[in-house]
Amino acid sequence: MFPDYLPGPGGWTALGFYREAGQEVPVGFSKKTIGVDRVGINCAACHVSQVRRPGEAVPHIYLGGPGNTVDILGYQRFLFACASDPRFTSHHILKALAEVVDLPFLDRLQYRYMLIPATRKALLREKAQFAWTNTRPDWGRGRVDPFNPVKVAFLKVAVGDTIGNAEIPPIWNLDQRDEGKLALHWDGLNSDLTEVFLSSALGDGATLKSLPVHKLQELQDWAKTLKPPSFQALFEIDHTLAALGQPIFEQHCARCHRFGGEQTGKALPLTNEAWGEGLEGNPAGPLYTDPHRLGVWTPETLEAFAAYADDYAWDFKQFRPTVGYVNVPLDGLWIRAPYLHNGSVPYLTELLELPERRSQIFYRGHDVYDADRMGFVSEGPEAEHLGSRYDTSEPGNSNQGHLWGTHLSDTEKRLLLEYLKTL
Ligand code: HEC
Ligand code: HEC
Known part of the structure; x- marks a missing residue:
């Protein structure tokens, strides 16, 4: 209904998502029936790479690689623009639906009086929750500010003037990064793979109650088999x-x-000063890359995060601030x-x-x-x-x-x- 809100022709591919022939939804989306059919993103919305050699028509797809093409904020803004459009009404949407699917009468009623108005409301609420993204540099393709949305949606901590824009990393060879062996996330804020999987799922839209802890463990075991392409x-x-x-x-x-x-x-501490007192400078030489991503984990955020899942068997215990970026x-x-x-x-x-x-x-x-x-x-x-x-x-x-x-x-x-x- 709203192709004019996409950055170009081609439907979802205009936002960098990949469509496999014969599949109903692009890579990175899954369909599940919970009362009604629902489509949501999964880990592959961000953790899949697309690579073409010069002159090649179809990209090679690499599971677990950084999502180099995807415009996640663009995707969200597209949905926000649709929901803000006066044509986002039960009347117009059901008319458009009728062109592609023959809905039974009861379903039509459900869409008309519940689902379409509720979807619009939820998207507009999310649009307001994401207003802070309009006043700072764009994520752009292949980047996400992963933690600031969690602050707003779950922790009720203000974003302030922090900017957490981060390149989507690959998630392969995780077997070598499990059991605290190597810190995870760009700033090394957690070394516990299970906590990182649980928090990633929350970031993607799961809630405390819906979090499929056992399924995520299965996912984690499978993800540990992912290897980088040569x-x-x-x-x-x-x-x-x-x-x-x-x-x-x-x-x-x-x-x-x-x-x-x-x-x-x-x-690795970002600056010499970050090594703290008693150390004679940074033996490795200062890193001095951009400091903003480090500033996202304010003390207030950490406190809220630590308390967030207190009532659950799985809880977050390992999140901690660092003063630099990981030697990846x-x-x-x-x-x-x-x-x-x-x-x-x-x-x-x-x-x-x-x-x-x-x-x-x-x-x-x-x-x-x-x-x-x-x-x-x-x-x-x-x-x-x-x-x-x-x-x-x-x-x-x-x-x-x-x-x-x-x-x-x-x-x-x-x-x-x-x-x-x-x-
Ligand atoms: C919307 C995009 C997006 C989705 C969806 C997503 N991730 Fe990520 N993931 C990121 C970004 C960005 C980072 C780096 C964040 C940072 O440290 O700033 C990351 C980091 C990670 C890391 C740490 C990697 C490392 O090298 O330190 C793991 C593990 C991970 N994600 C797993 C998952 C799992 C499992 C899911 C699905 C439940 C998932 N992610 C869904 C964007 C995403
Ligand atoms: C003292 C530790 C240290 C040394 C030595 C070092 N690096 Fe790094 N390197 C880092 C850190 C820390 C980062 C992450 C910095 C950031 O992202 O801001 C990094 C990031 C990188 C990245 C980016 C990885 C990515 O996924 O985007 C590359 C590539 C890299 N280093 C190559 C090298 C090469 C080549 C050398 C040797 C000539 C080298 N590094 C020496 C600490 C080091």
């Missing part, structure tokens, strides 16, 4: 160069980024683009350059991959047409910091890059 499945690697790049990685990067590295999975494992690194927690660096080649030489403005959300620069094509007419404009000068979008590797020679960078393709 770069070589789509592109070539020069193994001679990669072998020469490995020692460079071992020397400069492995301690923070290899599974089993001495600092891998720990939150780099598994499936090629698909993690754009890089860093805020997705501020489009290409891996650029992360190995000083911030002033990184793109200042680019477009996120394209699925065509540039194998030489290791990232999704982020400029040019197609990327600009499809993508969300990303301006690194906006709050929360800074591409500063993470200077490791920037001092290497061009030859060393070339070798290191080839090795990074093997991760």
Whole structure:
């Protein structure tokens, strides 16, 4: 009924969702009958990647990968716009429904007097709950502010001026991140996989009472089998160069980024000051990436979150604030683009350059991959047409910091890059 509220033609695909042939709903949506048929998002709305080689028509789909194309806030705003439209009435919607489905009389009554008015009301309520997103930089494709909506909807804590925009991370190799081995979330605020799964489901729309704890455990067991796709499945690697790049990685990067590295999975303080008193500066050198995402977990929020599920057997006990971002494992690194927690660096080649030489403005959300620069094509007419404009000068979008590797020679960078393709 409302194609004009979508960013382009193609229905849900205009928002970056993928439609498999023959499926009723796009990847990331599920249909369930609870009284009536309902459609809702699931984990795959965000944790599935789409990748095309230049010239390819149909993307490769990778379960557990970062949702590089999806515009989650765009999806919500689309629904809000529909609900605000004067045509969102039982009369108009039932007329449109009649063109595609022959509803029994009793169903029509239920839709007319209950479901359509209730849906409109719920969407308008949510629109009001999301008003804070209108006054800060857009999430854009592939990014979500995951915790601020939870504050508003469940915790009744004010968003204030915080900005939690975060790149959607992959969720593969979770078996190596379970049992507190490596902190989860960009800021490492929890190391308990079960709590992260439960809180993720709440973020997606479950409620305390509806939370399917046992099903989520099954999901978690299954998710632990997800592995990253290899770069070589789509592109070539020069193994001679990669072998020469490995020692460079071992020397400069492995301690923070290899599974089993001495600092891998720990939150690295953002600034020297954050190391606190008694420490003589940060031995690793300061990280200095954008601080905004860290500020989301105010003391008030943590307190409310800790108390939130007190009456339930499963409760949240492990959430804690940190003063930096996690030394993330780099598994499936090629698909993690754009890089860093805020997705501020489009290409891996650029992360190995000083911030002033990184793109200042680019477009996120394209699925065509540039194998030489290791990232999704982020400029040019197609990327600009499809993508969300990303301006690194906006709050929360800074591409500063993470200077490791920037001092290497061009030859060393070339070798290191080839090795990074093997991760
Ligand atoms: C609306 C998008 C969205 C949906 C849907 C979603 N996630 Fe996430 N997920 C994210 C984002 C964004 C992060 C990173 C948040 C941060 O730390 O700032 C994340 C982080 C995670 C992490 C931690 C990964 C890491 O490397 O630290 C796990 C595990 C996870 N999600 C599991 C799930 C599960 C399970 C579901 C379904 C119940 C789910 N997510 C649904 C967006 C989503
Ligand atoms: C002292 C620890 C440390 C060292 C050494 C280090 N990094 Fe990092 N790296 C980090 C942290 C912390 C982050 C997350 C920062 C953020 O997102 O703001 C990160 C993020 C990254 C990312 C982005 C990952 C993603 O999913 O977006 C890449 C790529 C990366 N580092 C590559 C390297 C390379 C290559 C080297 C060696 C030249 C290196 N790092 C050295 C700590 C380190």
